[in-house]
Structure formats: structure tokens, C-alpha cells
Amino acid sequence: MRIRLLLFALYRDLAGTSQLDVELPPGATAAMLVEAVRSRGGGFARIPPGAAVAVNQEYAPLETPLSEGDEVALIPPVAGG
Amino acid sequence: MAVRITRDAIDPAAVLTRVGASEHGAEVLFLGVVRDHNEGRAVASIRYEAYEAMAERVLATLVAEAEARRPGIRIAAVHRVGELRVGEVSLAVAVSSAHRPEAFDAARELVEEIKRRLPVWKEEHYTDGERRWLDGHTPPVPEAAR
Numbered sequence: 001m002r003i004r005l006l007l008f009a010l011y012r013d014l015a016g017t018s019q020l021d022v023e024l025p026p027g028a029t030a031a032m033l034v035e036a037v038r039s040r041g042g043g044f045a046r047i048p049p050g051a052a053v054a055v056n057q058e059y060a061p062l063e064t065p066l067s068e069g070d071e072v073a074l075i076p077p078v079a080g081g
Numbered sequence: 082m083a084v085r086i087t088r089d090a091i092d093p094a095a096v097l098t099r100v101g102a103s104e105h106g107a108e109v110l111f112l113g114v115v116r117d118h119n120e121g122r123a124v125a126s127i128r129y130e131a132y133e134a135m136a137e138r139v140l141a142t143l144v145a146e147a148e149a150r151r152p153g154i155r156i157a158a159v160h161r162v163g164e165l166r167v168g169e170v171s172l173a174v175a176v177s178s179a180h181r182p183e184a185f186d187a188a189r190e191l192v193e194e195i196k197r198r199l200p201v202w203k204e205e206h207y208t209d210g211e212r213r214w215l216d217g218h219t220p221p222v223p224e225a226a227r
Contacts, residue, residue: 006132008130008132008200008202009130009202009204009214010202010214013214052219052220052222053222054132054135054200057132057134057135057138058135058138059198059220059221059222059223060222060223061222061223061224061225062225063225064225073132073135073200075132075200075220076202076214076217077216077217077218077219077220078196078197078198078199078200078201078202078217078218078219078220079196079201079202079203079214079215079216079217079218080129080131080136080160080172080195080196080199080200080201080202080203081113081160081171081172081192081195081196081199081201
């Protein structure tokens with residue numbers, strides 16, 4: 001299945017891109033998505049394995065199973081205000 | 082406009098007009114403003130970035146939670162994104178209530194929740210030309226379903 005991944009702020013700078021399509025086996029979790037991205041090496045490997053994720057614009061645990069077409073974002077520590 | 086992420090300059094007076102009621106005797110306005118220094122370094126500007134679609138949803142949730150904790154109060158909240166110079170307003174929170182304690186308390190609590198949970202980041206640009214993403218808060222994530 002194909003997952004649309006969004007990257008912001010520090011993680012986008014590390015990855016050098018704000019958006020990726022990642023191919024994963026059916027039933028893969030958010031944690032597996034993070035690992036797939038980190039295994040690309042270079043700046044990707046500097047994204048922490050426990051990075052916060054949002055699935056379809058809501059914070060979600062890393063154990064969350066993903067579905068084809070989900071919008072997943074890696075959320076660096078937030079600093080609004 | 083009661084809850085919004087915007088690229089435009091924030092007009093504090095306009096945010097205040099979104100709260101208030103004939104039975105409300107208190108209105109509190111909080112403004113977050115870009116400061117000229119941080120951790121000993123001279124700041125020229127801050128670039129705010131948001132996951133805009135999600136940030137607007139999260140902000141609406143935080144405002145709804147705050148209003149539910151103190152029934153009867155009214156809240157408006159606007160967060161700006163983009164590059165802001167020193168002195169520009171990044172966040173405006175307005176609260177009105179019957180009496181002042183709940184307006185002060187609700188405004189304070191909402192600002193703290195925004196800092197903990199809103200998917201917004203800031204990159205400080207220093208007067209010496211360097212720039213850096215600020216360390217932030219790891220947002221609370223719901224427990225996995227069992």
C-alpha cells in the first residue's frame with residue numbers, strides 16, 4: 001500500500017523534502033513507516049525512531065495500523081505560541 | 082475567525098470583538114509577541130511554520146475543551162505563521178466570562194495547551210545571520226487501543 005508522508009520543520013530539513021510517498025506491506029504500522037523512512041539513511045536516519053506521528057491530522061500512537069491513502073505526518077517537538 | 086491559523090498580521094482588537102456578552106463582566110486578551118532575544122542571542126525574526134490543516138483542527142479542539150471546562154465563557158484564538166519580525170504578534174487569545182478569575186485562568190491554560198499540543202514550529206533567525214529550530218514539547222499522543 002502507498003502512504004503519503006508529510007515532513008515539517010526540523011524533520012523536513014533533515015530529510016530534504018516535505019513530502020514522500022512510501023510503499024509498505026498491508027497492515028504496516030506507523031512505527032514501520034518511521035523505520036522505512038529512517039532506513040533511507042543520511043538525514044532521514046537522524047529522524048528519531050520514536051518521532052510523534054499524526055494519522056489523518058490527529059496524533060496517533062506508533063502502533064497505529066495504516067491504511068492505503070492515509071495522510072501521515074512526522075511531528076517534531078512543537079513550539080507554538 | 083473565532084479559531085484560525087493565518088498568514089496575515091493579527092489585529093488584536095478584531096480578535097477581542099469575537100468574545101464578550103451582555104452577561105460577561107471580564108474580557109482578557111493575551112498576545113504572544115516576537116522578542117528581540119532568546120537564550121542570550123539577539124533575534125531578528127522568527128519563522129513560524131504549521132501543519133496548517135491539522136493545527137486549525139487542534140486549535141478548535143483546545144478551545145472547545147477550554148470552553149467545556151468553564152461553561153458560559155467565550156474564547157477566540159488566532160495563531161499566525163510565516164516570518165515575523167520583533168514586535169509582531171504571533172498568537173492572540175481572547176476570553177470573556179462573567180467574572181475575571183475564570184477569564185484569566187482559561188486564557189492562561191489555553192496558552193499552555195497551545196504550546197504543548199499545537200503542531201507549530203519556530204525557527205529563530207539571529208542578527209548574526211544564523212538560524213535554528215527551537216527545541217519544543219513532545220505532544221501528548223493517545224495510548225494505543227488494546
